[in-house]
Amino acid sequence: MAHNRLLVSLNGDRLQLSWQRGQEYPRQAPEVDFNHPFEPKVLADLRWYLEEYLSFPYGLNPDKAIAIEQKFQGWGQTLFELIFQSTDEGREFFQEATRSGLDTCELGISSDNPQVLNLPWELLYSPKDLFLAPKLSGMYRTLSHQRVRAETPELPRDQLNILLVIARPYEQDIGFQTIARPMLEALRPLQKFVNLKVLRPPSFTEFERELNTHRQGFYHIVHFDRHGSFNPNAGRQFNLMDASGQGELVFETLKGEAEVVSADRIAQSLTDCRVPVFVLNACKSAQEGEEEFSSVATRFIFAGAKGVVAMAYSIHAEAAKHFRLSGN
Structure with missing residues (x-):
């Protein structure tokens, strides 16, 4: 410490x-x-x-x-x-x-x-x-300035509740358990104290539903294992004439197709979710554009998260294995 x-x-x-x-x-x-x-x-x-x-x-x-x-x-x-x-x-x-x-x-x-x-x-x-x-x-x-948010509700103390969101919508994608397996191994010594839920299907609609169901204080951590990107042509108000760039995460539809969701849209859905920690095992999830709060990570913080672990760059799957929830 x-x-x-x-x-x-x-x-x-x-x-x-x-x-x-x-x-x-x-x-x-x-x-x-x-x-x-x-x-x-x-x-x-x-x-x-x-x-x-x-x-x-x-x-x-x-x-x-x-x-x-x-x-x-x-x-x-x-x-x-x-x-x-x-x-x-x-x-x-x-x-x-x-x-x-x-x-x-x-x-x-x-x-x-x-x-x-x-x-x-x-x-x-x-x-x-x-x-x-x-x-x-x-x-x-x-961030220097954040909105004043309601205090995080009391979270369960008898177990660590984690929501794992895995999306693999592309044909030539890395294996489903490439990132999840190392994380599960890291949690194995603590498994009796951990409640891990894998979101299925990994769609944005299901993600919103799950967090809204537990908005009074349940999940300690949301862990994303998915693709991320930074779209330089995305405008803050969806105005392409004033594009400043924005982070994005890739979810997966019921048909297994890619569902690209902007940082702004995700943040709007997280306003009242009260999850304190997010782990974004997603490329460029911390890359900032020309405007403030344009990355997924800073939008999550702005929406009320206490801490976000994210990537400023794209990395290969081998490196992503080590970018996981662990005791290190």
């Missing part, structure tokens, strides 16, 4: 670092100007490396991939210097927060600005501690 908490917040066009130790009152470093630290090509290269390279690791692509890998350290150090080296207090906060070990410290990024949320914070690199993300107690992104 983290004893030290570092939080990076964006206020207008200014970044501010704060540090809280235990139950002490948070301390704040002076604000610094936020100018996007990377050219668009940097984020495009990173997305190519994570999403496309493994699909065709031949020809000149391996050389390109190696060149990108060699830039990770520099990109991560740029982010580190931005938040921890821009002020004397920032340097002091990081040193004191991690004095007893990185594993006692968690780092949060608080913003509604997609440019900030989309930065590859997981690459944070310190010359002394190297890449920070694997060593920290935790790293998360949170």
Whole structure:
């Protein structure tokens, strides 16, 4: 459990670092100007490396991939210097927060600005501690402004209730149990305390019905095992002339056909569902567009979820096996 908490917040066009130790009152470093630290090509290269390279690791692509890998350290150090080296207090906060070990410290990024949320914070690199993300107690992104919601009702304490939504509508899809099996294995030691329901059929209508039936407080976690995408042509108000992009999830109709549902539409159905945690094992479910709250993950948070685990990129099935509900 983290004893030290570092939080990076964006206020207008200014970044501010704060540090809280235990139950002490948070301390704040002076604000610094936020100018996007990377050219668009940097984020495009990173997305190519994570999403496309493994699909065709031949020809000149391996050389390109190696060149990108060699830039990770520099990109991560740029982010580190931005938040921890821009002020004397920032340097002091990081040193004191991690004095007893990185594993006692968690780092949060608080913003509604997609440019900030989309930065590859997981690459944070310190010359002394190297890449920070694997060593920290935790790293998360949170929204600066959320609607005031009714308090989450008391949830059952005698068992953990999980709704598992699996959709495989495409002909050449990965196996039905490719992701589910590793999750079930992880839960096996706790099986007598876990109530796991697999939604059948995995349609959006059935999903709405199931959550509305238990809206007074039943499910602790909803776990999606399905395809996700980010549609750059989707407008907030379905106005293609003002398209800003929006996240989508793929459900499955009664006929086994793909049913693509936008983040806005899903969020509208979750307004009163009162589920605290969502695990989105779905590609690009955390990718933000040009507008605020355009990803599936941020729409869920905006609708009242307490926490969402999601992906900013597309990943292959082998990697998705490890992106599961577990005790790690």
